[in-house]
Amino acid sequence: MPTDFQELREKMLKSAREGIKEAYSSEEYALIQAINAHLETSKSYNLAYERLTEWAGIYFPEKRFTNPKTLAEFALSMSGTEEKSASGRKMNEDEKKAVTEFAQMSKDMGAALTALEAYIKLASNRILPNTTYLTDEKIAAELLSKAGSMERLATMPASTIQLLGAEKSLFKHIKFGSKPPKYGVLFKMPVVNSASREARGRIARVYATKISIALKADYYTKNFIAKELKKGLDSSIEKIRAMPPREKPKPQVRQFTKKRPNFPSKKRRF
Amino acid sequence: MPTDFQELREKMLKSAREGIKEAYSSEEYALIQAINAHLETSKSYNLAYERLTEWAGIYFPEKRFTNPKTLAEFALSMSGTEEKSASGRKMNEDEKKAVTEFAQMSKDMGAALTALEAYIKLASNRILPNTTYLTDEKIAAELLSKAGSMERLATMPASTIQLLGAEKSLFKHIKFGSKPPKYGVLFKMPVVNSASREARGRIARVYATKISIALKADYYTKNFIAKELKKGLDSSIEKIRAMPPREKPKPQVRQFTKKRPNFPSKKRRF
Numbered sequence: 001m002p003t004d005f006q007e008l009r010e011k012m013l014k015s016a017r018e019g020i021k022e023a024y025s026s027e028e029y030a031l032i033q034a035i036n037a038h039l040e041t042s043k044s045y046n047l048a049y050e051r052l053t054e055w056a057g058i059y060f061p062e063k064r065f066t067n068p069k070t071l072a073e074f075a076l077s078m079s080g081t082e083e084k085s086a087s088g089r090k091m092n093e094d095e096k097k098a099v100t101e102f103a104q105m106s107k108d109m110g111a112a113l114t115a116l117e118a119y120i121k122l123a124s125n126r127i128l129p130n131t132t133y134l135t136d137e138k139i140a141a142e143l144l145s146k147a148g149s150m151e152r153l154a155t156m157p158a159s160t161i162q163l164l165g166a167e168k169s170l171f172k173h174i175k176f177g178s179k180p181p182k183y184g185v186l187f188k189m190p191v192v193n194s195a196s197r198e199a200r201g202r203i204a205r206v207y208a209t210k211i212s213i214a215l216k217a218d219y220y221t222k223n224f225i226a227k228e229l230k231k232g233l234d235s236s237i238e239k240i241r242a243m244p245p246r247e248k249p250k251p252q253v254r255q256f257t258k259k260r261p262n263f264p265s266k267k268r269r270f
Numbered sequence: 271m272p273t274d275f276q277e278l279r280e281k282m283l284k285s286a287r288e289g290i291k292e293a294y295s296s297e298e299y300a301l302i303q304a305i306n307a308h309l310e311t312s313k314s315y316n317l318a319y320e321r322l323t324e325w326a327g328i329y330f331p332e333k334r335f336t337n338p339k340t341l342a343e344f345a346l347s348m349s350g351t352e353e354k355s356a357s358g359r360k361m362n363e364d365e366k367k368a369v370t371e372f373a374q375m376s377k378d379m380g381a382a383l384t385a386l387e388a389y390i391k392l393a394s395n396r397i398l399p400n401t402t403y404l405t406d407e408k409i410a411a412e413l414l415s416k417a418g419s420m421e422r423l424a425t426m427p428a429s430t431i432q433l434l435g436a437e438k439s440l441f442k443h444i445k446f447g448s449k450p451p452k453y454g455v456l457f458k459m460p461v462v463n464s465a466s467r468e469a470r471g472r473i474a475r476v477y478a479t480k481i482s483i484a485l486k487a488d489y490y491t492k493n494f495i496a497k498e499l500k501k502g503l504d505s506s507i508e509k510i511r512a513m514p515p516r517e518k519p520k521p522q523v524r525q526f527t528k529k530r531p532n533f534p535s536k537k538r539r540f
Contacts, residue, residue, distance in 0.1 A: 024328045024359040033325040034368055040321060041375070044314030051310060055303040058294045089294040095304075098389035102307055105382035112375035119368035 028150045031123040035141035038116040041109060048106045055099055059088045069110065075103030130214035133226035134207070134233065135189060142185045143211070154219035161215075162186060162208035191237065199240050206236040298420045301393040305411035308386040311379060318376045325369055329358045339380065345373030400484035403496035404477070404503065405459060412455045413481070424489035431485075432456060432478035461507065469510050476506040 053065060056075055065071035091099070117138075124137035127150065131140040146164040147153035153161075163170055165184030173180040182201035187193055192204050210229045217225050323335060326345055335341035361369070387408075394407035397420065401410040416434040417423035423431075433440055435454025443450040452471035457463055462474050480499045487495045 020331050021358060024331070026359075027362070027365070029328050029359070030325075030361070030365045030369075033321065033328065034365075037318075037321045037325065037372055040317050041314075041372075044311075044317065047310050047314065048307075051303065051307045055300075055307065058299050058303065061290050061294070088291060089297075089299065091300070092297070094389050094392045095297070095300045098304055098385050099300075101382045101385035102311075105311070105378050108375050108378040112371045115368050115371035119364050122364045 026127075026150065027123055028127055028144060031120065031127060031141050032145045032148075034116050034119050034123065035138065035145050038113065038120060038138070039142070041113055041116065045106070045109045045113060048102070048109060052099075052103060052106055055102070059091055061088050069107075072103045072107040072110070076100055076107070128215070128218045129224055130217045130226040130229070131211055133224075134211055134214050134230060135186075139185055139188055142188075146185060150219050154215045156212065156215075158205075158209040158212040161212050162204055195241070196245075198246060199243070202240045203237055206233060206240070296397075296420065297393055298397055298414060301390065301397060301411050302415045302418075304386050304389050304393065305408065305415050308383065308390060308408070309412070311383055311386065315376070315379045315383060318372070318379060322369075322373060322376055325372070327358075329361055331358050339377075342373045342377040342380070346370060346377070398485070398488045399494055400487045400496040400499065401481055403494075404481055404484050404500060405456075409455055409458055412458075416455060420489050424485045426482065426485075428475075428479040428482040431482050432474055465511075466515075468516060469513070472510045473507055476503060476510070 049071065052071055052075060056063070056065070056071060063074070065074065120141050121137045124132045124140045128140040128144065131143070135143075143161065143164055144150065144153055147156060156164075163181055163184050165186075166181035167184070169178070169181040172178050183192060183204035186204045186207055187200075189207070192200055192207070195203050210233045214226055214229055217223050319341065322341055322345060326333070326335070326341060333344070335344065390411050391407045394402045394410045398410040398414065401413070405413075413431065413434055414420065414423055417426060426434075433451055433454050435456075436451035437454070439448070439451040442448050453462060453474035456474045456477055457470075459477070462470055462477070465473050480503045484496055484499055487493050
């Protein structure tokens with residue numbers, strides 16, 4: 001039965017291919033890639049601009065650049081026109097080539113960031129319309145990326161959503177008894193990070209509860225209920241802000257020596 | 271005497287400008303910027319390619335890319351031609367734009383790296399001809415960048431040159447009594463990192479002594495003496511390689527508890 005076997009093999013391969021196709025069929029995976037690309041490229045972009053600022057400073061010590069784009073334009077123009085700088089080093093042709101190429105790269109990174117942002121905005125509003133309305137497109141996408149898939153994110157309890165992105169300090173808390181984190185990705189929202197120290201955790205908490213409802217609408221029912229959720233959210237935040245400040249901060253009891261669990265390795269950790 | 275004051279002011283400004291110009295007049299500062307830009311951009315480039323590989327994998331799970339350039343070309347071509355992938359997600363127009371722009375950025379980063387490398391090669395051979403002959407242009411430039419200037423680098427003892435780039439583990443050794451580092455930047459040389467564990471430190475040591483001589487020639491006398499230095503170096507390395515391996519490794523005594531110095535802060539460190 002070589003033909004039977006051949007047939008079976010073809011069928012299995014076809015079904016495997018379809019399985020892969022289905023697994024990646026949703027746009028959410030493209031959005032996850034895009035937000036991760038954006039987060040990583042932002043860091044690289046800032047690093048490149050710090051370097052370019054320092055480099056341009058050798059030739060034009062008296063110039064100050066507040067905007068990365070102005071700096072890149074200036075660095076690119078250095079190669080074309082004659083420099084009129086009184087102080088600073090006069091660059092040779094080899095330096096010009098290198099610094100110009102580096103400035104061009106920094107500019108290209110800015111263009112890539114803009115393209116990624118545009119895509120994230122479109123995709124977040126398509127995949128997570130309710131959550132995007134409550135937060136913004138980047139935070140919604142980052143929550144999705146941290147969870148790994150829409151299904152996992154939509155079935156998460158509010159407390160997990162509140163701490164998405166705070167895994168490191170959460171495990172530090174569990175292992176060593178340091179203070180528990182109050183927010184992860186949600187701290188990037190101005191309404192959380194600009195609130196008072198006491199209100200921050202509470203605001204993150206009410207946001208997380210509303211986001212968990214919004215996510216269920218995004219994934220299961222596909223209804224747009226974010227406007228009503230936002231109203232409830234705003235009134236909760238009003239209440240939190242109106243709370244009187246706590247009388248006295250509790251003393252922080254560090255439990256390192258008392259309740260430290262046993263570790264497999266007793267080696268000192270740096 | 272307003273005119274006298276004016277005149278004095280002009281003179282002071284002029285001398286300040288000349289001071290700055292002189293401080294930056296040497297090409298070594300451009301080389302320091304270029305090598306730092308290269309080291310930082312290499313990291314960003316690798317990160318961008320890991321991301322691009324993962325992203326392209328959604329659409330073409332069966333493709334394998336061994337070379338970043340092939341991947342970028344492929345990702346760019348995805349936007350132009352119709353995809354023929356059997357498995358994998360079919361991308362929409364918005365995704366195409368984002369992934370193409372990202373691939374273009376990765377390609378531009380590669381071009382910038384090439385330009386930086388070309389400049390580093392020229393400048394290292396101009397500023398540090400002897401050191402570059404003994405090591406290579408990137409290592410010579412990195413040593414210069416770690417030292418901060420040719421003057422500081424040329425006056426450093428060989429032991430300091432040996433450990434340039436190992437500051438972190440050196441201070442860990444001084445503070446906590448961990449094992450002292452044997453090499454910093456010099457570990458990047460194949461002759462050091464491919465040697466046996468025992469020989470590595472010794473080879474780094476003899477390299478550092480010859481480099482310290484080469485640096486003095488580079489900075490003070492401007493003679494090219496690297497060929498003779500290299501001969502001496504090669505025979506020393508031969509001797510080190512011919513040494514019989516040590517009988518038994520010494521037990522490593524960790525001195526954390528015995529000799530740990532007092533710190534200003536007694537807080538637990540993670």
